[in-house]
Amino acid sequence: MKPNISVVVPLYNEAESLPELHAWIQRVMEANHFSYEILFINDGSTDDSWKVIEELAQRDQNVHGIKFRRNYGKSPALYCGFKAAEGDVVITMDADLQDSPDEIPELYRMITEQGYDLVSGYKQKRYDPLSKTIPTKLFNATARAVSGIHNLHDFNCGLKAYRSEVVKNIEVFGEMHRFIPYMAKNAGFDKIGEKVVHHQARKYGKTKFGLNRFVNGYLDLLTLWFLGTFGKKPMHVFGFLGSLMFLLGLIAVMIVGGVKLAHIINGTPAPLVTDSPYFYISLTTMLLGTQLFLAGFIGELISRNADSRNEYQIEKAF
Numbered sequence: 001m002k003p004n005i006s007v008v009v010p011l012y013n014e015a016e017s018l019p020e021l022h023a024w025i026q027r028v029m030e031a032n033h034f035s036y037e038i039l040f041i042n043d044g045s046t047d048d049s050w051k052v053i054e055e056l057a058q059r060d061q062n063v064h065g066i067k068f069r070r071n072y073g074k075s076p077a078l079y080c081g082f083k084a085a086e087g088d089v090v091i092t093m094d095a096d097l098q099d100s101p102d103e104i105p106e107l108y109r110m111i112t113e114q115g116y117d118l119v120s121g122y123k124q125k126r127y128d129p130l131s132k133t134i135p136t137k138l139f140n141a142t143a144r145a146v147s148g149i150h151n152l153h154d155f156n157c158g159l160k161a162y163r164s165e166v167v168k169n170i171e172v173f174g175e176m177h178r179f180i181p182y183m184a185k186n187a188g189f190d191k192i193g194e195k196v197v198h199h200q201a202r203k204y205g206k207t208k209f210g211l212n213r214f215v216n217g218y219l220d221l222l223t224l225w226f227l228g229t230f231g232k233k234p235m236h237v238f239g240f241l242g243s244l245m246f247l248l249g250l251i252a253v254m255i256v257g258g259v260k261l262a263h264i265i266n267g268t269p270a271p272l273v274t275d276s277p278y279f280y281i282s283l284t285t286m287l288l289g290t291q292l293f294l295a296g297f298i299g300e301l302i303s304r305n306a307d308s309r310n311e312y313q314i315e316k317a318f
């Protein structure tokens with residue numbers, strides 16, 4: 001039978017936290033009479049994490065483990081967890097005890113009773129260093145603007161709840177775990193909510209992401225925006241920009257030609273075309289225009305050959 005809840009926990013070197021986390025989740029589930037499974041995705045840990053997971057699984061049949069042979073990252077871990085999860089509601093949480101399992105019942109209720117597709121935790125009061133919280137604010141503001149999901153304060157919160165359908169229809173890859181709400185929205189799941197959650201300082205171990213998370217995050221955001229907007233029609237963006245460039249070039253050429261012609265008609269000595277700035281403008285814009293068109297055509301060729309070219313989100317069918 002399908003459990004009510006699947007808890008997906010990606011982890012990398014978190015052996016000390018796991019027993020505590022497991023006991024806490026178990027306590028909450030039993031107090032609320034939920035049927036559940038816990039999926040620990042061991043992302044190539046080099047400490048005792050896997051041994052701890054095996055021990056937990058021996059004592060509790062709700063515990064399942066997936067062990068990566070090497071460290072791939074949080075997104076691949078979530079991807080595999082999502083694939084394996086069988087519950088009606090899927091909850092993701094970090095393994096480091098920064099997210100509180102006490103939030104689970106309310107998150108579950110928001111999905112099942114209030115009809116949300118996805119509910120993201122919001123660490124309103126954070127216990128992280130300033131070097132992390134300030135860039136995070138900027139980052140979230142950009143993510144809100146680009147994704148158009150204006151009600152989310154905290155895209156990257158590890159604690160989130162999903163209707164099972166959502167996780168089965170999105171493909172988290174690279175480092176895209178920061179933008180799962182945006183991916184869900186692109187896939188047509190737009191009832192996205194937020195819940196203020198308690199946050200704690202990391203008890204054991206240390207953070208696995210450095211400051212480069214912000215640079216990577218911005219680049220990923222750009223990619224997602226592009227894929228979501230033009231992914232299936234690259235020619236529309238490149239063709240438009242290319243035409244614009246070409247038009248500019250054409251105007252510049254006409255000015256260059258016109259000036260030359262006017263001098264010839266008047267019988268005055270015409271200046272060299274290379275003396276005119278418009279000559280250089282036409283040269284660059286026409287070259288750029290051709291390049292952009294080429295990018296568009298190649299983009300179309302690639303997207304036409306992609307396996308996913310006819311993948312659409314079908315909600316219902318008879």
Ligand code: UDP
Nearest residue numbers: 010011012043073074094095096207208209
């Ligand atoms: N994590 C992972 N693979 C990685 C890096 C991190 O599975 O390559 C897990 C990590 O063990 C934790 C979660 O992702 O359970 C969030 O990581 P962390 O607490 O370091 O991130 P932060 O709280 O600093 O954003």
Ligand code: MG
Nearest residue numbers: 094096098202
């Ligand atoms: Mg953490």
